[in-house]
Amino acid sequence: MAAPLLHVDRLARRYTRGLLNPQVTFSLEADFTIEAPSVVGVMGPNGSGKTTLFELITGSNAPDEGRVLIDGQDVHAVRYGERDRVAIHYHQSYQVRRFKRSRPEALMERARSQSPRVHLFDEPQFNTQDGYIGFMLDFFRKLRAEDRLVFLCLHPNEPWHLEILREVCERFVFVESGRLTHAGSLPELERDERVRAYLGRLASPATA
Numbered sequence: 001m002a003a004p005l006l007h008v009d010r011l012a013r014r015y016t017r018g019l020l021n022p023q024v025t026f027s028l029e030a031d032f033t034i035e036a037p038s039v040v041g042v043m044g045p046n047g048s049g050k051t052t053l054f055e056l057i058t059g060s061n062a063p064d065e066g067r068v069l070i071d072g073q074d075v076h077a078v079r080y081g082e083r084d085r086v087a088i089h090y091h092q093s094y095q096v097r098r099f100k101r102s103r104p105e106a107l108m109e110r111a112r113s114q115s116p117r118v119h120l121f122d123e124p125q126f127n128t129q130d131g132y133i134g135f136m137l138d139f140f141r142k143l144r145a146e147d148r149l150v151f152l153c154l155h156p157n158e159p160w161h162l163e164i165l166r167e168v169c170e171r172f173v174f175v176e177s178g179r180l181t182h183a184g185s186l187p188e189l190e191r192d193e194r195v196r197a198y199l200g201r202l203a204s205p206a207t208a
Contacts (some may be wrong), residue, residue, distance in 0.1 A: 003072030005149050006034045006057070006118060011066035013052055028178035031066075034171075037144050041165040041186070042153040044175035045198060050153050051091070052173060054120045057151075058089040060195050073112050082111035089117035119143055120151040126164065133160075137168050156202055162186070174198075 011030045016022035028049040034040070044050050055061035057068050059075040060083075068075045070086050078086055121140075126133050140150050152169060154161050165172070165186060172189045174181040176198070183189035187204065190196055198204045 003069065004033045004035045005037065005071060007067075007069040008032050008057065009058060009067045009069060011068065012064050013061065014064050026178060028056075028181050030056075032180065032182060034149060037149055038170045039140050039144055039150045039152060040169050041169035041171070041172045042151055042175065043156065043165075043189075043195075043198070046155065047165045048175045049178040050175045051122055052178075053180075054089050054122050054151065054153070056120065057120060058087040059083045060089065070117055071112065073109070077109045078110045078111050079105040081105065084116060085111040085113050086116060087120065088116040089120045089122060090124065091122045108196060116148070118149045118151070120153070122151075122153050123155055128160070133164065137164065140168050158200065159202060162199075162202055 008030045012027065014027040015025050017025050026047075026049070029051060042050055042053075052061060056063055057075070059068070059078065059080075062076065075083060075086050075088065125138065126134070141154065143150050152165070154165060156162050156165070169186070170184075172183045172186060172196050174183070174189055176191065176194055181189070181192060181195075183192075190199070190204055
């Protein structure tokens with residue numbers, strides 16, 4: 001039986017303040033599985049943990065607990081220089097996130113794939129001119145058709161941001177205070193009062 005495309009296994013990342021008596025200032029916890037290629041929409045307030053989640057999935061941030069398995073391979077055990085063959089994080093203007101190195105690469109695994117199976121787009125900048133949005137949506141669909149998993153994180157402040165998510169995403173994740181809520185559609189996600197409060201005037205009239 002083939003391994004799931006992505007298995008986030010009891011993942012936890014905690015940030016603390018203070019040396020003698022450290023206090024947790026923020027924590028993120030995630031535990032979910034995505035079996036097959038799809039396009040996943042991600043939303044949540046600023047500072048909720050979305051970028052931290054993406055960094056943990058790509059291996060550019062180290063968890064305090066848990067694992068991230070992509071096609072059965074633990075991304076945090078892969079050599080730093082080869083992790084972008086497993087998963088890749090595009091931050092805002094499509095710059096690729098860098099990796100923090102803490103172990104000798106010679107003691108780590110080689111990537112099992114030659115190109116990333118998971119692509120994470122972190123609040124990309126969409127140009128509304130000259131068909132650029134349509135080009136990007138086609139690109140996301142192309143990745144999915146090539147058996148890739150795509151995460152598209154947006155912070156909606158205009159109605160067309162939600163239209164992009166409705167158009168291309170097959171499932172959704174809402175991140176708030178380091179906790180994840182999953183839904184199979186945007187209307188399902190909007191049944192959550194926290195999501196409606198986050199969307200404000202952009203929330204669908206039927207659920208507002």
